[in-house]
Amino acid sequence: MNRSRNRLLCLALAAAWLPTAASADETPAIHNVVTVTEQRCQGPAILQWAVHPRRRQAQESGSLALGDTGYRVDLSALAPFREWTLMERLHDGSRGVDDSYALFSRDGSGPIEAAYVITRLPEDLRDNELALRQVVAIQQGNTGDGKASFIEADTPFGRGLEMVVGGRxxxxxxxxxxxxxxxxxxxxxxxxxxxxxxDDLIEYSLVMSWPDGVGQGAIIEQAQRRMDGFQRGLAAADPR
Structure with missing residues (x-):
């Protein structure tokens, strides 16, 4: 075998060991996974992030553990968000409590339009009724000129509270x-x-457009169905 054919054979063998492009069935569970480095709400809004150190692992496994919170995001359950960016922010204390977030943005620079929030409850609020009454008070304080309605609802972690806000x-x-x-x-x-x-308060939130010609009852049903799917994307890290 001459030197030229030897070289071609070596190249062919090397190519066999190279990773191939993902097929349609191997599409990453989500487009991008990042960690928030700065999020400022006072004055000009600022949102900055860096590539998450476990981005590739999360994309390949379809799961991202949210630090030491005891929860993980099951990306494989979030098909409608496949082209979005998932942004992780852990142990933020800007509200006076320990908040950890999984935030979803369409392109990583636009507004956040879906989120999981895990709040470690202070000892005096580690009661279901007390905590949910506090939720209502806080959310009503955040509505401004809008109006929020509340009903009981099922979640993967038990009976909870649902809030609907028109125009949000x-x-x-x-x-x-x-x-x-x-x-x-x-x-x-x-x-x-x-x-x-x-000891945690879990919040699932998302917004969606309200198409012309769709009545209030119909759009609320659509939002509830979408929320039913979205809330399945947050799971306990250890389900036992």
């Missing part, structure tokens, strides 16, 4: 900042669910 939209500091609202030209709806699990 995402923002740089969604969902725990004061609510922002859509213009008449681009109507929308916001839906959130809250549940107490052990």
């Amino acid at each position: 939209v995402g923002s740089t500091c969604y969902p725990t900042a004061r609510f922002l609202y859509a213009t008449a030209e681009a109507p929308s709806i916001g839906i959130s669910r809250f549940v107490v699990r052990n």
